[in-house]
Amino acid sequence: MDNNIAPQTNEVVTKPTSKLKKILFFSVLAVIILVASTAAYVNSENKKLVNSYEDKVYPGTFVFDTDVSGFTKSELHTVLEEKVNEISSRKINVTIGDSKFEKSYLNLETTIDYDTFENEVLSFGKDKNFKEKLALIKEPESRSYGYEVVYSEAKISEFIDTIAEQVKIEPINASISVSWDSVSVTEGQIGYELNKDELFNNIKTALQDIHGDELVSIEGNLKEVDPEITAEALKTVDTKISSYTTYFQPGPSGTNIQIGAGMIGNVLLMPGDSFSTVEAIGPTTPEYGFVSANTYLNGKVVPGYGGGVCQISSTIYNAELRAGIIPDFRTYHEMTVGYVPQGLDATIGDEWPDLVFTNPYDYPVVVNVYASGGSITAEFWSNSQATGGVTYEPKAYQTGALSADTYLYGYNSAGECISEVYLDSSVYKPF
Template structure:
């Protein structure tokens, strides 16, 4: 037996006491509470932060180069009003030659759509989740908004119209006069007018420029306006294409014929234009120099102002037909007349009936009427090619003692009849 073997010992390992366990548990709980409390606090603060921006603009927001971060709608509106007021204080100067026309933006009613723009700026991010909202607030990214300037197009139009009226130079039509087989043409003059559409659009562009100058200069342009009746068109009139003369005796009717013929004188009809004998003569009143003379009424000869002017319309009618022009409106007399054959007369009244016809040719037609020495003549002048070389002759055929049918015939250069047109039947009353 080895006496050096150490004696065995039985050590007892002591377990933590209940008190120590409690301390450890308390410590763990305390840490958890601290962490949880901190998290809850942070979360609460974050909610407060996010909620604080529900009625404010998120950070990093600019209107052009103005920082509006954290602004309420009222504060944003105030800033926008200042911006719009600055724009409205600007002016536009339109120069045309040596003339200048100025208008303030305010007078053109410049503004913006406040409600729509403010809602757009304020609503950004409000539809996102909580974490995204928090990120937008704590880690903002720069965003810039720009508004559109609004204005009154009616006010712009008024401004442009005012300018146009002041710079306008109306064109002058060429004119023509025929006297004793002599043709005289007075040249027309070119007019000038503002290019309104161009100026209107240039003003709109200036108003829409947010960063424009305090005084915006715009040059208005004018354009030439040709006269409706040109010298070249009237110079095409070179030939008397028809003529007709009737005769009258001195007296009241003769006086009225001479006055009425003078009222007509030279009348220019461009292609497609119409002639009214009643309008050309005008009211047959004493104020216009007309006197009382014989007229027809209800089968009787009675006195009336302007009596005798129907001889003017009848003379024109015969010259018109010989020019190859068929009337639009023509009425025969109530009773027969002695200065033209039956069926070739044309009566007129103060307003109606009337002798009306339209220039059917591609060239101007000049109606020239004059009276002197007991005769009245109506002439039709135009281009030598107007009638295409056709000569026209009206003929009336009596169908009874007080009735006639009228035709218009056309003849070529060889004298051959190439056209026949029935015009009208005239039926007269006997004198009572």
């Protein structure tokens, strides 16, 4: 047995001296100060970076395919102007048949809403907080903006109106002629006009195409325009519904009557159309062959160009009443005339007074006036059903030596009076 015992060793832990503590303290402090200084510097730089974009476009921004990152409003505006100038240099070519019409975009006042678009691009991200703004700048995501082209719709309309005026083909109304109890109808012709709404929309679509061609071709279309008066409507005229004839002596008045009757000839009145005797005859001047003849003026018989044409209006008036048509305006002469009874005359002047009436029927009416061999006749032609089978007869009753009251009576097929209409009273001056 080994009785030797190993000696025990005791470790001695030494505590840092006060000097070492100080070294550690200042080392840690230095690190803290460095970190804080670095953070402050970085933060300061980040603020500067964010602030530098307050009036600039954020990174990653494109206007169509153009990168405008970091652009000021002025720089962005310059880019946009260049793009608008490119668009304005384009042209539109409209083809209609063999005709071509060209207009530049510039003439249509193409542009964009600069302020609205620029503010939209520049304002992106400006409402975010600091961290979000910093992220948009340092880690940008690509985004693209597109604008709409604006233009003058009035200029487009002017362009289209010019085209429409040059390509239109007016329709030709059917016509009717009555001669010696024979009715002849001439067919009308279809017209053509530009489809303005369609062309307007096609031009707008072309202008809105930002990436369109330098020369945009558009085909315009014409649409048919029917005549207002068709042969089918005129072919319903098949009956002389009234007629009246008066007589005159050869001489200046007779010459004027024949000329005036020839001026009227055949006048077509569609339903609702009005007839003016003054307009139908036209100016009674020497240029149209009228001569000086006796007229009534201020209670006296005096010479005047066109004297005698009142016999035309009086003859028409009597035929008109027998057609069952009441005048819109009629006035009697200053003094009596010899070619119609008192109360059944109708005087006219160069402009006024006038004999005016309107076609009240659902069918066309043709007023046919002709003069020959010392007589003038006025005929009214329409459909056989126009008057509903009623025969009309005017009557003037003498109420004095120089006055009369006029009535219009209607008779059915049995000859029975079924209507009575008071027309007016006529009062004449003595010669």
